[in-house]
Amino acid sequence: MNAAIIFILLAVLMLTGMPISISLGLTVLTFLFGFTDVPLESVALKLFTGIEKFEIMAIPFFILAGNFLTHGGVARRMINFASSMVGHWHGGLGLAGVVACALFAAVSGSSPATVVAIGSILLPAMVKAGFPNKFGAGVITTSGALGILIPPSIVMVMYSVATNTSVGALFMAGVVPGIALACVLAGVTYFRARKFNYPRLPKASWPQRLKAFKDSAWGLLLIVIVMGGIYAGIFTPTEAAAMSAVYAFVVAVFVYKDMGLKDVPRVLLNSANMAAMLLYIITNAVLFSFIMTNENIPQALADWMLGNGLGMITFLLAVNVILLLAGNFMEPSSIVLIFAPILFPVAMKLGIDPVHFGIIMVVNMEVGMCHPPVGLNLYVASGITKMGITELTVAVWPWLLSMLAFLMLVTYWPGLSLWFPRMLGMI
Numbered sequence: 001m002n003a004a005i006i007f008i009l010l011a012v013l014m015l016t017g018m019p020i021s022i023s024l025g026l027t028v029l030t031f032l033f034g035f036t037d038v039p040l041e042s043v044a045l046k047l048f049t050g051i052e053k054f055e056i057m058a059i060p061f062f063i064l065a066g067n068f069l070t071h072g073g074v075a076r077r078m079i080n081f082a083s084s085m086v087g088h089w090h091g092g093l094g095l096a097g098v099v100a101c102a103l104f105a106a107v108s109g110s111s112p113a114t115v116v117a118i119g120s121i122l123l124p125a126m127v128k129a130g131f132p133n134k135f136g137a138g139v140i141t142t143s144g145a146l147g148i149l150i151p152p153s154i155v156m157v158m159y160s161v162a163t164n165t166s167v168g169a170l171f172m173a174g175v176v177p178g179i180a181l182a183c184v185l186a187g188v189t190y191f192r193a194r195k196f197n198y199p200r201l202p203k204a205s206w207p208q209r210l211k212a213f214k215d216s217a218w219g220l221l222l223i224v225i226v227m228g229g230i231y232a233g234i235f236t237p238t239e240a241a242a243m244s245a246v247y248a249f250v251v252a253v254f255v256y257k258d259m260g261l262k263d264v265p266r267v268l269l270n271s272a273n274m275a276a277m278l279l280y281i282i283t284n285a286v287l288f289s290f291i292m293t294n295e296n297i298p299q300a301l302a303d304w305m306l307g308n309g310l311g312m313i314t315f316l317l318a319v320n321v322i323l324l325l326a327g328n329f330m331e332p333s334s335i336v337l338i339f340a341p342i343l344f345p346v347a348m349k350l351g352i353d354p355v356h357f358g359i360i361m362v363v364n365m366e367v368g369m370c371h372p373p374v375g376l377n378l379y380v381a382s383g384i385t386k387m388g389i390t391e392l393t394v395a396v397w398p399w400l401l402s403m404l405a406f407l408m409l410v411t412y413w414p415g416l417s418l419w420f421p422r423m424l425g426m427i
Contacts, residue, residue: 024285061244062152068248069219070113083204091190098143102182112380133385138399141381142400145367145377146182151172163340166426302349320407327371355417370403378396
C-alpha cells in the first residue's frame with residue numbers, strides 16, 4: 001500500500017511538468033509527514049550522511065574538466081586525428097565521428113558534452129563533404145552516448161553513490177563494453193556508407209597522421225593520466241577527477257591557447273550551475289532511497305520475485321524494460337538515483353554482480369538518451385542540426401537497433417563487463 005502511495009505521488013507530480021528533482025523532494029516530504037512517524041531529526045541526519053560521500057566530489061570536477069575541454073579546442077584536434085586514421089574508409093568522416101566521440105568520451109564523462117563538442121565541428125564538415133544530414137546526425141547522436149559508458153563517467157559515479165559500489169571497478173568495467181559498442185556503431189556506419197556509396201576522404205600519409213597525433217596528444221594524454229592513475233593506485237577516482245580538471249585547464253589555456261584567462265570565469269560558472277543541479281537531484285534521491293528502505297519496499301519486491309520463482313534471466317529482462325520505459329520520460333541521473341535503490345537489493349539477492357548490474361544500467365541510459373520523447377542527445381543534436389525530433393528519430397534508428405542488440409549482449413554476458421576489472425584484481 002505504502003509503495004503505491006509513493007509512486008502515485010511521484011507520478012502525479014511529474015505529470016504536472018515539475019522537474020524530477022523537485023518531484024522527488026515533494027514526494028518524500030509529503031509521504032514522511034503524511035503517512036509515517038519517522039522523526040524529522042533522522043531525516044536531516046540521513047540527508048547529511050547521504051551526500052557527504054567522498055565519491056560525490058568527483059562529479060563537479062569531471063564536469064569542470066569536460067567544460068574546459070569542450071571550449072578548449074581538444075575536440076577539433078581529436079577529429080583531425082580520427083579522420084587521418086579512418087577517413088579513407090567508406091563513410092570516412094562518419095567513422096571519424098565515432099572514433100572522435102569515443103576518444104572525447106574518455107576525457108569528458110558526459111554524453112551531451114560529447115555530442116556538442118564533436119557534432120558542432122563534424123556535422124557541418126560532413127554536410128559540406130556531401131553526406132546527407134540524417135546520416136551525420138544518426139552517427140553523432142548515438143556515438144555521443146559513449147560519453148557515459150567509456151570512463152570516466154558521471155553516471156557511473158551516481159550509481160556508485162546510490163549503491164556503494166566501487167567507482168574504480170565500474171570505470172574499468174566500462175572499458176571493454178565501451179570499445180565494443182564503439183565498434184558496433186562504427187560497423188553500422190561503415191556498412192550504411194558502403195551501401196549508399198557515401199564520400200571517402202583521401203588517404204592520409206603517415207607523416208600527416210603523426211602530425212595529427214602530436215596535435216591531439218595533450219588531450220589524449222588525459223585518458224592515460226585518469227585511467228593509468230586509477231589502475232596503478234596512484235590516486236582514487238575522485239582525486240583523478242580533480243587532476244583532470246586542473247590538467248584540462250592548463251591544456252586549454254596555456255598549451256593549446258584556445259581559451260583565454262578571461263573565459264575561465266564563464267566556464268567555472270557553467271560548471272557550477274550544472275554541478276549544483278546534479279547535487280540537488282542527488283540530495284532528493286538520497287531521501288527517496290531512505291523512505292524506500294524504511295518502508296522495506298526493495299526487500300518486499302525481492303521476496304515476491306523469489307517466491308514466484310522468477311530467476312535472474314526474467315529479472316534482468318524486466319529491468320531492461322523498466323529502464324527503457326523510464327528513458328522515455330527521464331534523464332539518466334534521475335533514473336539511476338530513483339531505480340538503483342529499488343532494483344539493486346533484488347539483483348544482489350539473485351546473485352548478480354553489482355559492477356555488472358551497474359554496466360547494464362549505464363547501457364540502458366545510453367539507449368534512453370537516443371530515443372524520444374526526452375532523449376537528451378536527440379535534443380542536443382536537434383539544436384546543432386536544426387532537425388526536428390521526429391526527423392532525428394528516423395535518422396538514428398539503424399544505430400539505435402544495434403544498441404538494443406548490444407544491450408542484450410551486455411545483459412546476459414557478464415564476462416564482457418567483468419573480465420577487465422577481474423584481470424586487474426579490482427573485483
